[in-house]
Amino acid sequence: MARRVVVTGMGGLTALGHDWLTIAGNLRARRSGVRHMSEWDNCTELNTRLAAPVASYQLPAHYNRKALRSMGPVAILSVRASELALDDAGLLNDALLKSGQAGIAYGACAGSAEPVVAFGRIATTGRLQGVTSNTYVQMMSHTGAVNISLFFGVTGRIIPSSSACTSGSQAIGFACETIRAGKQTLMIAGGAEELSIGPTAVFDTLFATSTRNAAPQTTPRPFDRDRDGLVVGEGAATLILEDLEHARARGARIYAEVVGFATNADGAHVTQPQTDTMARVMHLALEDAGLEPAAIGYVNAHAAGTTLGDRAESFATQQVFGARLPISSLKSYFGHTLGACGSLEAWLSIEMLRANWFAPNINLDNVDPTCAELDYLTGEGRNLATEYIMSNNFAFGGINTSLIFRRWQGAAA
Amino acid sequence: MDSQQVFQTLKGTLVEQFELDPAKIIPAARLQEDLGLDSIDAVDMIIKLQEITGCKVRPEDFKEVRTVADVQRVIEKLLAMQASPA
Numbered sequence: 001m002a003r004r005v006v007v008t009g010m011g012g013l014t015a016l017g018h019d020w021l022t023i024a025g026n027l028r029a030r031r032s033g034v035r036h037m038s039e040w041d042n043c044t045e046l047n048t049r050l051a052a053p054v055a056s057y058q059l060p061a062h063y064n065r066k067a068l069r070s071m072g073p074v075a076i077l078s079v080r081a082s083e084l085a086l087d088d089a090g091l092l093n094d095a096l097l098k099s100g101q102a103g104i105a106y107g108a109c110a111g112s113a114e115p116v117v118a119f120g121r122i123a124t125t126g127r128l129q130g131v132t133s134n135t136y137v138q139m140m141s142h143t144g145a146v147n148i149s150l151f152f153g154v155t156g157r158i159i160p161s162s163s164a165c166t167s168g169s170q171a172i173g174f175a176c177e178t179i180r181a182g183k184q185t186l187m188i189a190g191g192a193e194e195l196s197i198g199p200t201a202v203f204d205t206l207f208a209t210s211t212r213n214a215a216p217q218t219t220p221r222p223f224d225r226d227r228d229g230l231v232v233g234e235g236a237a238t239l240i241l242e243d244l245e246h247a248r249a250r251g252a253r254i255y256a257e258v259v260g261f262a263t264n265a266d267g268a269h270v271t272q273p274q275t276d277t278m279a280r281v282m283h284l285a286l287e288d289a290g291l292e293p294a295a296i297g298y299v300n301a302h303a304a305g306t307t308l309g310d311r312a313e314s315f316a317t318q319q320v321f322g323a324r325l326p327i328s329s330l331k332s333y334f335g336h337t338l339g340a341c342g343s344l345e346a347w348l349s350i351e352m353l354r355a356n357w358f359a360p361n362i363n364l365d366n367v368d369p370t371c372a373e374l375d376y377l378t379g380e381g382r383n384l385a386t387e388y389i390m391s392n393n394f395a396f397g398g399i400n401t402s403l404i405f406r407r408w409q410g411a412a413a
Numbered sequence: 414m415d416s417q418q419v420f421q422t423l424k425g426t427l428v429e430q431f432e433l434d435p436a437k438i439i440p441a442a443r444l445q446e447d448l449g450l451d452s453i454d455a456v457d458m459i460i461k462l463q464e465i466t467g468c469k470v471r472p473e474d475f476k477e478v479r480t481v482a483d484v485q486r487v488i489e490k491l492l493a494m495q496a497s498p499a
Contacts, residue, residue, distance in 0.1 A: 065432045069453070129464075133456040 009089025009240030072112025078144030107167030169342025220305030233335030260289030266398025297386020
């Protein structure tokens, strides 16, 4: 029989704080992390000037030169978020991490941007200037996963999950499957994204960025009639996934159970989301959890505030659950944190599940009549006690993920 | 660059690049045991020295290097070769 998987630690770095209490205060105040980026003024071709950078944070002294030499910003975010989560799980410095029974599933859109410049220079100048022993390690797409392993001495399997906007959700899903199959007892799972102009330019080129540059707090506007695109965000979040029996044996505090996961692909178009395969992934996750759609009390939407993405997702969600479904998107607060959003939204959805309160969509003043009818949370959010929630994410290239979490009800569960 | 200048340059580089205590940078200091530098650090030190000397360092030049004085000898040899190309 497959093992059951529970979440025993959570942590992250976000635009609205680095712990749930601070973040919850900001969500309840309907405060957004989006700000104007005058730093990008030198890039005159860029239409947007908006982003949601991570709030300032200090690294402890043990992030010394040797620890940091292999890390660019995205790896630092990955490692620090994982340290907060391990600490939260009571597992920092635990022998389990070095036992081979603990592994890592982690991703981001890519490694750090700065080292890419040094490699690009080789092609344009034929010179190795700026290339050091660690340039590649900082640039490679699995830099976060590897640096977590180095920093904490983790010796189990490493599953890089760098799949753009599903990096964090695939990490959680693949980590869950790994523990279910009995291959590992514990997995450090999550995603991160450093803020750099490159990913913003990607969406800007596709006219998918918001250009409400003079009014950062009014955008992005997921599901709103007047939405004009996404805002790129920065952050990292890590979940500690653990074999239920192991968690019970050590008396761990359990936040939630991961009961369902599915991932599939559109196989159709590089950027146009496909409603049918999006709905299909939700059905697959429900099947994986052995649940009927009616069991799900809330869906945390991917919705980034783009015209096509929000619409396709709303129809897919309605196709599965009907119009009655309470739904909101955290991207109205944090922007689109790309590689981080899957784990960031899973973390905060689990916290909202535990708090019996779900944050509203901010900037949702008029639901877009071309989006499907759903119970879009607005105003002060929703007080709601439910057993199961779903968190969905969709990535470039047509990758879809769906995760289902169950409220933990103690020894009786 | 005379010998003292080479040493001072090397010392400054080591202190800055590897956050070392200047007092520990003496000619007899062993890179690994006394200064805590590992193979990856050695690679970055060589890259830095290439920048300073403008000379490409061959792997064999560094095979026997163990101490700060050894590094200094390699730099002086490279600078001498640069000054009087064969």
